[in-house]
Amino acid sequence: MKRKRGKGDMEIVWQTPANPPERHDYIFRNGKRHVRPYYFEFISHVKNRWAGKTIVDLFAQEFKGRPYDYYVSAVECGRIQVDGEMVPVSYVVKSSQKISHFLHRHEPPVMALDLSILHKESEVVTVCKPASVPVHPCGQYRKNTVVGILQAEHDLAPLFPVHRLDRLVSGLLIFARSAAKADLFRQQQVVNANVDYNAREGRSSAEEEKCPGDIHPKGKSACTKFTRISTNGTYSIVLCEPVTGRTHQVFLQ
Incomplete structure (x- = not known):
């Protein structure tokens, strides 16, 4: 957690992903759970495919939720920094450098x-x-x-x-x-659903029975056991073992 002085010498506490949520962070009002606004430091490290881009182009291309001009302004005023230092908008990032994006966050209520x-x-x-x-x-x-x-x-x-x-x-x-x-646990998942095959349209839909006593879902019962064999962190190789044999069963489940 970083501390610095803001306008009028008011102390600002910058939270990072390492700062866990605490009970006093929440406010309950009108049947909703609110979070007290807070300053937050988003931290990421330059990936190999990001290296060689300017700091502004990196954000504009990889984080498209804000306009290009916002990122120019954020770099110029220091809300976006590299390795804890302010950099010019033309700065070219290098692999593994730490990038910080400082924001005042207002989470939506639930x-x-x-x-x-x-x-x-x-x-x-x-x-x-x-x-x-x-x-x-x-x-x-x-x-x-x-x-x-x-x-x-x-x-x-x-x-x-x-x-x-x-x-x-x-x-x-x-x-x-x-x-x-x-x-x-993830390697031992079994999926049960009803598969309704429409031969005329060549399409199927899947539906689960929500609770005992509910209207029975359409189609025929289908069961598939999924076991993850390996993963690279982004994609996985999964063994699919159909216990039943319904058209489009594995694709839908």
Whole structure:
């Protein structure tokens, strides 16, 4: 965590990814969970494919959420730095250099619904994720996430998602307490769904039965076991073992 003086000698605390969310970071108002605004230092290191680009071109090409003129201004005023130093807009980056982007963050609120811990062991934690809360830091969210809330309010860290649910979806989430355990879980996934094949259109759709007693999903039951054989961190080789034989089964699941 870095500290420096801002306007009027007010102390500004720059947070980095190393600073964990804390209980006092959250404010509850009108049924929503808010995060107190904070200053944040985004840190990345120059990849080999970035080397040789100017600092402004790098950001404009790789981080397209802001206009080119914003990055010019950010470099000129020091909100974007290289190895902790201000650089000109024409500066050409080199491999492995540290790049910092300083921002004042206002995270969007999420619904103030209970994040219930259903089961906790030394190697695994199962929780009930409420709708509107993302699973892990992404986009505009860092502290208003399942991982962030569990760390701030239950001192559960580190956590490794075995699977994910979309931000607007509620349901059960399984977290491993170590990367090795998460990898083991991911290699043992079995997917069950109903596959509805439309012969006339040559298309299939998949549907899961949500809860016992719900309207039975269309199509025929299909089951596939997926086992990850290897990964390079970006792509994986996966063994797909169909337990049943339905048209388009593996593609849909």
